Amino acid sequence: MRFTCRPVGLDFIEEAAYRFENVVELEAPPEAVFDIFADGESWPRWFDGIQRVVWTSPEPKGVGTTRTVTLTTMTVYEHFLAWEHGRRFAFRFVGSSLPLCRAGIEDYQLEALPGGRTRFFYGVYLEPSLVVRLAGPIARAQFRGMFSRAAQGLKAYIAARPR
Numbered sequence: 285m286r287f288t289c290r291p292v293g294l295d296f297i298e299e300a301a302y303r304f305e306n307v308v309e310l311e312a313p314p315e316a317v318f319d320i321f322a323d324g325e326s327w328p329r330w331f332d333g334i335q336r337v338v339w340t341s342p343e344p345k346g347v348g349t350t351r352t353v354t355l356t357t358m359t360v361y362e363h364f365l366a367w368e369h370g371r372r373f374a375f376r377f378v379g380s381s382l383p384l385c386r387a388g389i390e391d392y393q394l395e396a397l398p399g400g401r402t403r404f405f406y407g408v409y410l411e412p413s414l415v416v417r418l419a420g421p422i423a424r425a426q427f428r429g430m431f432s433r434a435a436q437g438l439k440a441y442i443a444a445r446p447r
Contacts, residue, residue, distance in 0.1 A: 287383040289386060289388060290387040291378075292387045296387060297391060297407065300410055300411060303408075303409055306405075306407075309404070310404050310442050311443055313396065314370040315370040318371075333356045333430060335355060338353075339351045348363070349363075349364040350364070351375075360379075360380045362375040362378060371393070371394055373392040375390055385410045386411045387410070387411040388410040388411065
């Protein structure tokens, strides 16, 4: 079964009820980090819980691109709102196989640092479903942990790659 999410734009970031933000410094330049994001096969290697990423739009990728992400527990359908190579990668949730949120955005921002390094800002913004709201602090802790592990997983993945 597919649960549809309310379509939102990047302005939703300012109003989202649930906000999860992580910042890590990465040992790679922003363009190389962005290339990892654009590579569907890399995601299961660094984002715990992702099993498969399938791009569902033709090349070239950009604003309007769609993809399907299969996680251990659910499938998420995404539509890209921002695609700025080496700078920003953001999408909204179109729907999912579990009714966890009514709307959501993930925002990946990259900032060049000296020495060919990158400051990675990872934000996830959700309007939770009633089920998630009822789970309260437990649901927030689960989301917070998942997104923090993803940021740290990317850092470890990049650190283990040859430069």
